[in-house]
Amino acid sequence: MKKGLGAKLKALFTGSTDTDEFFEALEDSLIEADLGAAVAMEISDAVRSGARKARLNTEDELRAALSDLIAQRVKSIDLRPDANRLNVFLVLGVNGVGKTTTIAKLAHYARTVWNQSGVVLAAGDTFRAAAVDQLSIHAERLGVRIVRQGTGADPGAVIYDAVQSAVTRGERLVLADTAGRMHNKANLVAELQKIDRIVAGRSSDCNYRKLLVIDATTGQNGLRQAEIFHDAVGVDAAILAKYDSTARGGIVVPISAMGIPFAFIGSGERYEDIHPFDSGRYAAELVSQ
Ligand SMILES: Nc1nc2c(ncn2[C@@H]2O[C@H](COP(=O)(O)OP(=O)(O)OP(=O)(O)O)[C@@H](O)[C@H]2O)c(=O)[nH]1
Numbered sequence: 001m002k003k004g005l006g007a008k009l010k011a012l013f014t015g016s017t018d019t020d021e022f023f024e025a026l027e028d029s030l031i032e033a034d035l036g037a038a039v040a041m042e043i044s045d046a047v048r049s050g051a052r053k054a055r056l057n058t059e060d061e062l063r064a065a066l067s068d069l070i071a072q073r074v075k076s077i078d079l080r081p082d083a084n085r086l087n088v089f090l091v092l093g094v095n096g097v098g099k100t101t102t103i104a105k106l107a108h109y110a111r112t113v114w115n116q117s118g119v120v121l122a123a124g125d126t127f128r129a130a131a132v133d134q135l136s137i138h139a140e141r142l143g144v145r146i147v148r149q150g151t152g153a154d155p156g157a158v159i160y161d162a163v164q165s166a167v168t169r170g171e172r173l174v175l176a177d178t179a180g181r182m183h184n185k186a187n188l189v190a191e192l193q194k195i196d197r198i199v200a201g202r203s204s205d206c207n208y209r210k211l212l213v214i215d216a217t218t219g220q221n222g223l224r225q226a227e228i229f230h231d232a233v234g235v236d237a238a239i240l241a242k243y244d245s246t247a248r249g250g251i252v253v254p255i256s257a258m259g260i261p262f263a264f265i266g267s268g269e270r271y272e273d274i275h276p277f278d279s280g281r282y283a284a285e286l287v288s289q
């Protein structure tokens, strides 16, 4: 695992802490942790003026100040479904980020923590062979209904069927998978916009949310992904996956700065390895690991 921000901060404290070099090194460490150059500069300047005013001298004091500054810049959102109408969560993200696994975790979370009944999965990734089977295995293990067609089917039709049948059956939460890869980016965007139009056509009577999965290990690329998906369909919330696999994960900060709040954080491959996103806890972990 790469050395995290916490370890880098520790190393910084071996020298003098009120020099330009110290704050330059701090800024570099923040950039390496994926916070992005602009935010890194802003935070390191804020720590510097805070350090002068409040005389933050010890490693713990500076770490706490840094953690607060990061937490202030990170937005979270509660995705608890509406009880009285259908909720449709469309899960987006490039290939391999953890969409399908996250859907299975969300289904488990919804049933066990939110006590949600009527959870349905929609196998909207019809592009990749085996994607439908992968989701079907989760559905079977979790004991939830799945709406599926074969590989190559129209994903919009699959998701539409899932929404229609959920309404008919009085089910309450549709978790829809999507493909993260198409022949090219323009195809992917067009496909997602088509799905979005189909679901949005029904959104007067449902709580429709578009959730973007970001892989914590992909670094700055995650920001570009957020921009592409946000431009294509508008993202309501993000989910950080694979936080257990990296000591970085600072990408949450620049994505939050785009106006996309974080709803969950995934930290493992088991169904239980998902938690509501807590800005304070996230920031504290980021500066200490
Ligand atoms: N360690 C760890 N692994 C994860 C996490 N979430 C997903 N994975 C793993 O990441 C890999 C890809 O996950 P998928 O859920 O298949 O990703 P996807 O976005 O659906 O991928 P495509 O369908 O190919 O686009 C799998 O091996 C998962 O087990 C996580 O939070 N932690």
Ligand SMILES: [Mg+2]
Pocket (backbone or CB within 6 Å): 099, 100, 101, 125, 131, 177
């Ligand atoms: Mg998948």
